[in-house]
Structures are given as structure tokens and as C-alpha cells.
Amino acid sequence: MAKVSPYHTNSQEYPPKHRNVYHDHDDCPDGKRIKPQHRESGTGGKSRCDECIRLG
Numbered sequence: 001m002a003k004v005s006p007y008h009t010n011s012q013e014y015p016p017k018h019r020n021v022y023h024d025h026d027d028c029p030d031g032k033r034i035k036p037q038h039r040e041s042g043t044g045g046k047s048r049c050d051e052c053i054r055l056g
């Protein structure tokens with residue numbers, strides 16, 4: 001498990017629950033669903049993902 005720079009997606013391909021958060025773990029199950037071409041760096045002004053919080 002590793003921390004990475006924050007990333008998020010704004011793609012309409014994902015449900016709002018996934019669009020409204022950012023991730024900072026490379027093994028977050030929700031973060032992993034974001035395809036590389038839909039991945040944007042930074043927090044995007046979003047809240048931190050619950051899974052990432054749980055991972056630490």
C-alpha cells in the first residue's frame with residue numbers, strides 16, 4: 001500500500017459518488033476503477049474518498 005499524489009476524475013462515466021471525491025492511495029478499490037485516460041491530478045477541490053481514509 002502506498003500513498004500517491006492526489007488524483008480524481010471528472011468523467012461522466014463514473015457515478016457521482018466517484019466523481020465527488022479524490023484519492024491518494026494507489027490501491028484504493030474505487031480509485032483503481034478510474035481509467036488512466038480519465039485520471040486527473042490534484043484534489044479537484046473534492047472531499048477525500050472514504051476508502052482512502054480507511055486505508056490511512
Ligand SMILES: [Zn+2]
Pocket residue numbers: 022023024025028029030031049050051052
Ligand atoms: Zn480512494
